Amino acid sequence: MKEFQWKKSRLFAFALLTLIVLAACSSDEESGASGEGDPEEDPDTITAWAWDPNFNIAALEIAEESYDEDIDFEIIENAQDDIVSKLNTGLSSGTMKGMPNIVLIEDQRAQSFLQSYPDAFFPIDDYINPDDFAAYKLAPTSLDDKQYGLPFDTGVTGLFFRTDYLEEAGYSMEDLTDITWEEYIEIGRDVNETTGKDMISLDPNDLGILRVMIQSAGEWYVDEDGTTVNIEGNEPLRKAFENYKAMMEADFVKANSDWSQFISAFNSGDVATVPSGNWIGASIEAEESQAGDWAVAPIPRLDMEGAVNASNQGGSSFYVLNIPGKEKAAEFLGKTFGENEEFYQELVNDVGALGTYTPASDGEAYQAGNDFFGGQSLISDFSTWVEDIPSVNYGMHTYSIEDILAAEMQNYLKGKSLDDALADAQAQAEAQLK
Amino acid sequence: MRKLKRIGVYIFLSIASLVSIFPFLWMIVSMTNKSVDVTQGRLLPGSYLFENLTVLFDSVNMVTALVNSTIIALITTFLTLLIGSLAGYGFEIYRTPGKDRIFNILLLSMMIPFAAIMIPLYRMFGGVSGTIPFLGIDTLAAAILPTVITAFFIFFFRQNTKMFAKELVEAGRIDGLSELGIFFRVYLPTMKTTYAAAAIIAFMNSWNNYLWPLVVLQSPENQTIPLLISNLGAGYSPDYGVIMTAIVIATLPTALVFFIMQRHFVEGMMGSMKG
Numbered sequence: 219m220k221e222f223q224w225k226k227s228r229l230f231a232f233a234l235l236t237l238i239v240l241a242a243c244s245s246d247e248e249s250g251a252s253g254e255g256d257p258e259e260d261p262d263t264i265t266a267w268a269w270d271p272n273f274n275i276a277a278l279e280i281a282e283e284s285y286d287e288d289i290d291f292e293i294i295e296n297a298q299d300d301i302v303s304k305l306n307t308g309l310s311s312g313t314m315k316g317m318p319n320i321v322l323i324e325d326q327r328a329q330s331f332l333q334s335y336p337d338a339f340f341p342i343d344d345y346i347n348p349d350d351f352a353a354y355k356l357a358p359t360s361l362d363d364k365q366y367g368l369p370f371d372t373g374v375t376g377l378f379f380r381t382d383y384l385e386e387a388g389y390s391m392e393d394l395t396d397i398t399w400e401e402y403i404e405i406g407r408d409v410n411e412t413t414g415k416d417m418i419s420l421d422p423n424d425l426g427i428l429r430v431m432i433q434s435a436g437e438w439y440v441d442e443d444g445t446t447v448n449i450e451g452n453e454p455l456r457k458a459f460e461n462y463k464a465m466m467e468a469d470f471v472k473a474n475s476d477w478s479q480f481i482s483a484f485n486s487g488d489v490a491t492v493p494s495g496n497w498i499g500a501s502i503e504a505e506e507s508q509a510g511d512w513a514v515a516p517i518p519r520l521d522m523e524g525a526v527n528a529s530n531q532g533g534s535s536f537y538v539l540n541i542p543g544k545e546k547a548a549e550f551l552g553k554t555f556g557e558n559e560e561f562y563q564e565l566v567n568d569v570g571a572l573g574t575y576t577p578a579s580d581g582e583a584y585q586a587g588n589d590f591f592g593g594q595s596l597i598s599d600f601s602t603w604v605e606d607i608p609s610v611n612y613g614m615h616t617y618s619i620e621d622i623l624a625a626e627m628q629n630y631l632k633g634k635s636l637d638d639a640l641a642d643a644q645a646q647a648e649a650q651l652k
Numbered sequence: 653m654r655k656l657k658r659i660g661v662y663i664f665l666s667i668a669s670l671v672s673i674f675p676f677l678w679m680i681v682s683m684t685n686k687s688v689d690v691t692q693g694r695l696l697p698g699s700y701l702f703e704n705l706t707v708l709f710d711s712v713n714m715v716t717a718l719v720n721s722t723i724i725a726l727i728t729t730f731l732t733l734l735i736g737s738l739a740g741y742g743f744e745i746y747r748t749p750g751k752d753r754i755f756n757i758l759l760l761s762m763m764i765p766f767a768a769i770m771i772p773l774y775r776m777f778g779g780v781s782g783t784i785p786f787l788g789i790d791t792l793a794a795a796i797l798p799t800v801i802t803a804f805f806i807f808f809f810r811q812n813t814k815m816f817a818k819e820l821v822e823a824g825r826i827d828g829l830s831e832l833g834i835f836f837r838v839y840l841p842t843m844k845t846t847y848a849a850a851a852i853i854a855f856m857n858s859w860n861n862y863l864w865p866l867v868v869l870q871s872p873e874n875q876t877i878p879l880l881i882s883n884l885g886a887g888y889s890p891d892y893g894v895i896m897t898a899i900v901i902a903t904l905p906t907a908l909v910f911f912i913m914q915r916h917f918v919e920g921m922m923g924s925m926k927g
Contacts (some may be wrong), residue, residue: 270756272888294872477890481889484695498888
């Protein structure tokens with residue numbers, strides 16, 4: 219009886235296997251015969267991945283509207299970290315299935331994608347003129363003299379500050395213009411004493427402020443080649459560490475541990491300044507009751523020769539993947555983000571997004587005042603600062619080096635000497651990146 | 653003295669339950685507040701519930717995501733239970749040479765993190781994309797199949813099968829039931845609580861599964877709830893009130909499944925421990 223059962227089930231398994239194989243074969247024939255629906259051949263739809271519906275996705279939507287040709291365009295929203303995971307999995311699996319035609323990548327991550335997956339991206343030199351874009355955007359978006367990224371938004375930094383708090387402490391816009399970080403710390407002490415408010419909110423695990431400082435002096439964690447670790451003997455980084463410690467010791471730093479706490483720190487009125495990329499403006503404006511209480515000064519600079527009051531934080535660019543439909547996608551980007559000045563005016567007016575296409579900066583929309591910031595011509599100011607941002611090669615290891623630096627920073631704050639901290643970080647980074 | 657001890661226990665338990673329930677309370681309260689209030693940790697209910705709901709349903713396709721998650725979770729739960737219990741039953745009831753060795757190897761597979769097999773899996777599904785209909789990148793089947801066979805559930809069912817009276821199998825055979833008949837008509841009805849416990853775990857795992865669906869599902873029509881919630885927090889200025897509303901809605905199905913099967917769940921878990 220048992221033996222019979224075994225036979226029967228074996229027969230059943232065999233039948234099932236045959237069925238699966240047959241099904242696979244027959245459907246193969248079908249798709250081979252019909253041809254047209256095959257995604258390998260002719261993509262009717264151009265897909266794009268981006269992450270912020272109020273910002274870069276809105277920009278893509280305006281671009282689609284302003285594009286003369288009739289294409290099927292699908293924008294898919296994904297969180298930025300999700301895009302990174304999806305791209306890494308898809309590209310390292312070697313099949314390009316499921317990948318979009320256009321993808322938005324943050325500039326500081328771009329080189330790691332371009333260098334790790336050399337054939338995955340499509341150069342767009344034939345579709346745009348790179349010289350039309352801010353110079354500092356080109357190094358991170360190109361590789362081996364080929365332009366891969368279409369520079370999109372600038373992460374130009376500004377010192378967002380509460381005019382009322384600063385006034386109470388006796389400071390005006392002029393006193394905050396073109397200052398050094400040392401002066402900023404002095405002002406912070408005064409503000410803290412007079413108003414009782416903290417000067418700045420920082421996340422101990424995110425050294426974004428350090429990157430802002432060192433780029434203002436034209437340096438990065440790596441040398442210009444993008445790979446040689448440059449920590450020990452990096453004078454701007456040294457100064458940045460000192461400034462960071464001085465801020466912590468001045469006791470005017472409100473610590474935050476995530477994005478929502480960071481936003482809450484200024485929405486609640488607890489901090490007096492937010493030195494940050496221009497994209498933080500939308501979050502500041504979200505607290506309507508503070509309208510008129512804010513203004514933006516140029517970002518402080520490091521106290522050394524060659525440092526300027528302009529830097530960059532964030533900012534991203536569009537990339538075309540090397541899959542069928544690439545020409546269509548590149549042409550779309552070239553005709554919109556690559557040359558349409560009117561489109562950029564609309565971008566500023568409707569989305570508040572500041573691109574890095576320089577011919578657009580003379581347009582009317584750039585001059586308009588912003589009531590929330592007391593009528594300041596914010597966009598115009600930002601686009602002036604964009605021109606001064608020093609160009610650096612971010613290389614492909616920014617975030618892994620920063621993890622090492624964050625740990626050493628804690629040691630330094632606890633009393634380790636700065637020389638040792640930087641030397642140890644250098645050694646660790648070199649060992650890790652070998 | 654005894655009374656005092658009792659009071660102490662109650663105080664401790666009250667604090668412990670308050671701590672565990674607080675995130676839920678805060679989530680529900682936040683659902684009624686606007687984003688700025690949520691980030692400032694407001695603990696009082698506000699009047700923004702309706703607005704948050706409107707924004708949520710206007711800005712993202714919540715219904716599609718709910719339907720997708722439900723389909724994936726139900727099919728995954730069904731297949732996981734079927735395969736896991738058949739395998740667990742087989743391992744415990746039948747005598748096969750080398751069976752324990754095979755079982756140990758199977759258990760070892762629990763040690764391999766999913767991230768390690770993700771890229772080969774993606775490659776496999778990429779390979780069949782366009783060849784086999786409804787299977788391949790960006791299909792619900794791709795989100796379901798890799799998750800239905802897990803060493804954990806085979807182990808879980810094998811442990812529980814140890815409590816199952818083997819005499820019933822003999823009795824079934826004598827009465828002329830086929831082997832599959834014994835499984836479906838004798839084993840399955842007596843193991844209801846085990847199935848209930850496994851169903852809750854499988855359903856919750858599938859409902860909350862993030863990494864694999866994230867990688868394999870591309871188009872918005874195939875989006876699941878966790879992916880949708882992740883997208884809500886994607887922008888430079890996320891609306892936390894809306895996110896909380898989405899999370900509350902996403903929590904309801906698992907809470908419902910749990911409450912319906914709670915009694916069985918506890919019994920089932922006890923069973924697996926006794927074994």
